[in-house]
Structures are given as structure tokens and as C-alpha cells.
Amino acid sequence: xxxxxxxxxxxxxxxxxxxxxxxxAALLAIWGLRGQASYxxxxxxxxxxxxxxxxxxxxxxxxxxxxxxxxxxxxTVTFVVGDGEATVPVRYTGITPDLxxxxxxxxxxxxLAADGTFVADSLLAKHDENYMPRELxxxxxxxxxxxxxxxxxx
Amino acid sequence: MHGFANPARFLRLARxxxxxxxxxxxxxxxxxxxxxxxxxxxxxxxxxxVRILYIHVPxxxxxxxxxxxxxxxxxxxxVWRHPLATIAARAAALPGAVFTxxxxxxxxxxxxxxxxxWWVWDGRLTSMLVLLFLYFAYLALxxxxxxxxxxxxxxxxxxxxLVGAINVPIINRSVVWWxxxxxxxxxxxxxxxxxxxxxxxxxxxxxxxxxxxxxxxLARMRAILANFQAEARLRRRAMASxxxxxxxxxxx
Numbered sequence: 001x002x003x004x005x006x007x008x009x010x011x012x013x014x015x016x017x018x019x020x021x022x023x024x025a026a027l028l029a030i031w032g033l034r035g036q037a038s039y040x041x042x043x044x045x046x047x048x049x050x051x052x053x054x055x056x057x058x059x060x061x062x063x064x065x066x067x068x069x070x071x072x073x074x075x076t077v078t079f080v081v082g083d084g085e086a087t088v089p090v091r092y093t094g095i096t097p098d099l100x101x102x103x104x105x106x107x108x109x110x111x112l113a114a115d116g117t118f119v120a121d122s123l124l125a126k127h128d129e130n131y132m133p134r135e136l137x138x139x140x141x142x143x144x145x146x147x148x149x150x151x152x153x154x
Numbered sequence: 155m156h157g158f159a160n161p162a163r164f165l166r167l168a169r170x171x172x173x174x175x176x177x178x179x180x181x182x183x184x185x186x187x188x189x190x191x192x193x194x195x196x197x198x199x200x201x202x203x204v205r206i207l208y209i210h211v212p213x214x215x216x217x218x219x220x221x222x223x224x225x226x227x228x229x230x231x232x233v234w235r236h237p238l239a240t241i242a243a244r245a246a247a248l249p250g251a252v253f254t255x256x257x258x259x260x261x262x263x264x265x266x267x268x269x270x271x272w273w274v275w276d277g278r279l280t281s282m283l284v285l286l287f288l289y290f291a292y293l294a295l296x297x298x299x300x301x302x303x304x305x306x307x308x309x310x311x312x313x314x315x316l317v318g319a320i321n322v323p324i325i326n327r328s329v330v331w332w333x334x335x336x337x338x339x340x341x342x343x344x345x346x347x348x349x350x351x352x353x354x355x356x357x358x359x360x361x362x363x364x365x366x367x368x369x370x371x372l373a374r375m376r377a378i379l380a381n382f383q384a385e386a387r388l389r390r391r392a393m394a395s396x397x398x399x400x401x402x403x404x405x406x
Contacts, residue, residue, distance in 0.1 A: 012233045019316070026320045030331065038333040039276035060333055097270035099199050107269075107335055124269045129340040131204060131348040133195035 040107050046118075047086035053114045059088060060107040060126065068102055081106060081118070092120040099125035161379055164238055168372045175369030182362030190355035197352075206264045207352065212360040213257035216367050217285060218322050220250020223371070224292065225319035228312035238375075240308055243315055244296050245374035249367055251289035258282060269335060277328035278336035281321060288318045 005013070040060030041051075051057045059081060067080035076093040079102075090108055100106060105126030110119050190208035197204035227243035230236045261279070262272045273279065295311045329338045340347045348356065 008234060015229060015232055015316070022317060022320060026324070030324070034331070037277055037331075039274065039335055040333050042333065060335075097268075099268060101199075104199070122270075124271055124274070124335060126335055127200065127268050127337050129337045129347045131207070131340060131352050132198050133349055133351050 042083040043081055043086040043088045044083055046088050046112070051112055053112050056109070056111055058107060058109050059090070059118050059120075060105065061088070063100070063102050063104060063106050065102050081108070088118050089116070090118045090120055092123055094123070096123055097125040099127060104128070161238065165376065165379065168376050172369055172372040172376065175365045175372065179362050179365030179367075179369055182358055183366060184362075186355045186358035186362055190352075190359060194355050195351050200268055203264060203267050204352065206260050208356055208359045210257060210260040210264060211356060212363040213253045213260065214282070215360060216363055217250060217254030217257050217282070218325060219364070219367070220246050220253060221285065221288070221315075221319060221322055224250065224315040225322075228315035231312045232309065232316070240312070241375050241378045242371065243312065244300075244378060245371045247289060247292050247296060248374070249370045251286065251293065253363075253367070254282065254286045254289060258286060274335050276334035276336060277332040278325065278334050281325045281328050285321055285325060288321060292318065 040058040043059070043061050046057075046059065061081040061083045064080040064082050064087060067078075069078050070076070071078065073093075075095075076091065077096060078089065078091045080087050080089050082088075090110075092108065092110075100123060105128060107124040107126055108118065108120035109122045109124075113119050187208060191205050194205070196202050223246040224243045227239040227246070230239035231243065258279075261282075265274075266272050292311065292314060295314055296308075299308045299311045326339075328334060329336055341353075346353055
């Protein structure tokens, strides 16, 4: 009787075992990186575990509607960043990116001031996953569909 | 499957497949790029910058697809000792690396006006850079193994190709697992957050680039096989002339 595996199958079992171990190791590593590999904190992270004032942190979230205000000096803006659960007021002096508008994502480098305001040194605009032509933005859905149907080659 | 193990049969197939893939890929890419660059509308927020999408996204897919090809071919090489698998993995590495580099360069150019920065160390960008370095390491290993002929050295390359594949799902999931500056996937199974006006040229571009990729891989496989044949012929000739010399030496 031949209980011995054919070399081909032996290699297959060996490779599959090695892959299972490898994927396990990778999952462990990713699990360990869970909190560390994020690019920024969201407002609810700041609310639940506030970093000490003065420590450099990165804050990301959505610019709340109606919250952008330009101060009297003309180059300082204040706005509120939220993630649906918590909000953080932010102050930034400098040129804002083109995509920095209310309701869109933003990532700010800076530190928490003693009064709870986040003072940003730099602002990055975050683009969301939606891509939409400019002309379609103000149209109703039916109008937009008609335009797309007209301008798309069959 | 073992029908394709025969290099002669593969070469017959590759002889007409290579130009077919290259030409149809070029035609599709040229058409879709012209559509995307000149006729497709501008984005509501990004403006004209959105057009880099038509090169960036297919390059990203093919950069990851290249390593997936390497991983599958490496598995077939390790388990079934299929000689063409070795050659396919070697052939896919360089175009994969080129597409990864194009993805990183175009992404950086897009990031400057859109995000306000050329580069950040977030999960998606970092894992994609790691993929490029993996390609460099793979190419170096493969060229070192080639000097020893296809054998034990090649097996090390195949194991590396298989181990490196762990990075591909990490790239794909990086925007889900970690907060990142890069946006989450716009196109997922059966759903797209990209307006059809952008989506169609993008998909045709991706198909065209994929055909080009396939054509380049086949062309490189043919070149590697031709190299082997030339080397084998030289070796035979050297052995024959050596044998002749020893026979002449014995009779003299």
C-alpha cells in the first residue's frame, strides 16, 4: 500500500501550510498596527482620549456645514471638524487648499491648545471617493441622466 | 494543463497572441485616453486634475495584478515544477514594477493640487511604495538566480514571490483598516461612486493597459525562451567541438 504522498502533493501541502502560517503572521502584524498605522485621529478619538496640549497630533474629519469663518486678519480661518459623534474647533493661519470647503474632508497637522481648540500648522484636503462632473452638480438626477446619455458614446 | 508545459506549443500560441495583444491594447489605450483627456468632463471639485485618473487607476490595478501574476506563477513553479511558470513570473516583474512606478508618480502629481501635498506616509501610499521595493528586490533576486541557471536559486525567487503577495491584500484594504488621506475605493463589486462620464473611458483604459501588459509579458517570455535555446545550442556546439578535439588528439 502506498500511504506516502506523491512529491507533487507533498509540495502542495507544504506550500499551503507555509501560506497559512504566513497569513497568520500578517494578520497578527496588522492587528498590532491597528491603532498605530492610522494617518490621523478623528474627533471622537480626541474626545475620548485627549492628547496633552502641545503634543503634535494629526486630526482628520469632515468640515461642518456653516462653520468656516475668516477672522479679521483675513488669513486665519476657524472651523469645526466632526465625525458624526464628536466635534473639535480648529484654527488655522495660512493658505487653504482648493478642495477645502464645508462638508468635505480635511486633515490638519497641529496641536491642541489649552482651551480645547486645535491649532493647525498645515491643512490637507481629503478627497472622497465620489467623482462627478461639474455640470451635473446642480442638476436634478433625471436631467443629469439625460445629459450623460447624450454625451456618452453608445 | 500540462499541454501548455510544452514550450513549442506555447511559442506557437505566443507568436500570434503577442502582436494581437500589443496592437489591440495600443488602440484601446489611445482611444480611451483621447476620450478621457479631451472629451470627458472636468470634476466638480478637482477640475481638470481628474484626468490623471485614466492613467493612475489602471496603473495601480496592474501594479497589483503584476504581483498577483508572480504569486500564482510562483505557486505553480514550486508545486508542479512547471518550467513556463518560472518564465512567466520573471516576465511579469518588470512591467509590474513600471506600472507601480507610474501609479506612484501620477498619484503624487495628483496629490499636490488635490490634497496640498506631494506625499504623505499614510497606509495606502506607504504600502504601494513597499510594493515597488518588493519588485526591485524580486528583479535583483531573479537576475542573481539566472546566473546559476534555473534551479535552486530560482526556487528562492519563487518563495519570495509568494511571500511578497501578502502585501497585495494589504494595499487593497489599507484605506479600510486605517484612517488614510487616500480616499476609499470608488469602484467595488458591482458599485461605482464614479460618474459614468468618467467611468467608461476609465474602464476602457484599464482594459487597454491590461492587454498591453499581457502583450509585454508574452513578448518577454518569448525572449527568455529564445535566450535559453541560444544558450543550449552554444553549449551543445562547445561540447561537440571538445569531443572532436579529443578524438583528433587520440588519433594523432
